[in-house]
Amino acid sequence: QVHLVEHGGGLVQAGASLRVSCLGSGGTFSNYGIGWFRQTPGQEREFVAVTSWRGETLYSASVKGRFTISRDNPKNTVYLQMNNLKPEDTAVYFCAANLYGSRIRGTSSYNYWGQGTQVTVSS
DSSP: OOEEEEEOOEEEETTOOEEEEEEEESSOGGGSEEEEEEEOTTSOOEEEEEEOTTOOEEEOTTTBTTEEEEEEGGGTEEEEEEOSOOGGGOEEEEEEEETTOSOOOOGGGOOEEOOOEEEEEEO
């Protein structure tokens, strides 16, 4: 019922910036917590950032200070601004919605997922 689509991935050089977006449809978008996760082949999906329904945020230690998550509820969109990108940021980035509306790090608490967008950072 809730459909999420990510856009904005691409290939950039280390130190560059990139903004990915998550567009939602269905449900009540403004009530959901929206998280960003990333995954590389053969590894578990990793928490990156989350914004609660109130706009409160939480970041993983590896991206704090470089990434910023924000939401524009009238547009049903959540953004992840990524600055000073590093090769270790290379991954498929997924957005996900939790119906609690909370800042949650665990993947199992998220009800809906997007298809992912590839971000590749070259050295």
